[in-house]
Amino acid sequence: QVHLQESGPGLVKPSGTLSLTCAVSGGSISSSNWWSWVRQPPGKGLEWIGEIYHSGSTNYNPSLKSRVTISMDNSKNQFSLNLSSVTAADTAVYYCARKGFFLGSGHYYFDFWGQGTLVTVSS
Amino acid sequence: EIVLTQSPGTLSLSPGERATLSCRASQSVSSVLSSYLAWYQQKPGQAPRLLIYDVSSRATGIPARFSGSGSGTDFTLTISRLEPEDFAVYYCQQGSFGGGTKVEIK
Numbered sequence: 001q002v003h004l005q006e007s008g009p010g011l012v013k014p015s016g017t018l019s020l021t022c023a024v025s026g027g028s029i030s031s032s033n034w035w036s037w038v039r040q041p042p043g044k045g046l047e048w049i050g051e052i053y054h055s056g057s058t059n060y061n062p063s064l065k066s067r068v069t070i071s072m073d074n075s076k077n078q079f080s081l082n083l084s085s086v087t088a089a090d091t092a093v094y095y096c097a098r099k100g101f102f103l104g105s106g107h108y109y110f111d112f113w114g115q116g117t118l119v120t121v122s123s
Numbered sequence: 124e125i126v127l128t129q130s131p132g133t134l135s136l137s138p139g140e141r142a143t144l145s146c147r148a149s150q151s152v153s154s155v156l157s158s159y160l161a162w163y164q165q166k167p168g169q170a171p172r173l174l175i176y177d178v179s180s181r182a183t184g185i186p187a188r189f190s191g192s193g194s195g196t197d198f199t200l201t202i203s204r205l206e207p208e209d210f211a212v213y214y215c216q217q218g219s220f221g222g223g224t225k226v227e228i229k
Binding site for chain 1: 151172176214219
């Protein structure tokens with residue numbers, strides 16, 4: 001069973017950079033899956049932020065692309081999110097998740113999630 | 124970019140009743156992606172959980188009362204008989220996520 005755990009500061013100042021790490025256990029991030037970040041502002045819906053493949057390829061939400069960087073550290077079996085120039089609108093619960101490969105159709109879906117971590121942007 | 128619109132926003136039902144949730148895509152996808160749609164359930168304070176993938180396949184451990192259907196731009200999640208633990212928010216996903224439907228106890 002794959003387990004994901006987010007970690008990082010719960011409070012970030014406006015204009016600063018939000019940095020989170022997702023530690024993966026029970027599976028290798030070098031496997032053929034996408035490793036993703038999803039966020040959820042308080043009381044609102046889910047927003048996909050971006051993802052990274054074991055090869056290092058990345059995809060980002062166009063609305064956040066200019067501010068987002070996702071990277072991975074195979075030696076530590078973890079991946080990270082950096083979101084720059086944050087504002088109060090970036091306050092949210094941030095989830096890391098695995099997009100696993102489903103054999104039938106060859107599509108990828110979010111099959112394992114971390115518990116989420118609340119990040120508040122405030123001075 | 125395809126936008127997913129879910130309706131209704133809130134569904135008020137009693138345990139034992141049937142729930143029908145809708146997800147409409149702003150444009151149809153190619154035949155290669157025609158089966159690409161998932162449904163997730165999220166309870167308060169919890170991460171989302173995968174319920175349905177490839178439009179109609181149930182994820183591991185998901186009860187048979189959950190079923191998915193649809194094609195093109197119109198997709199449906201049906202819960203045949205609501206159990207107390209089914210009252211939650213449901214999201215469809217095809218790349219991005221829909222806005223969600225809250226199923227609440229009437």
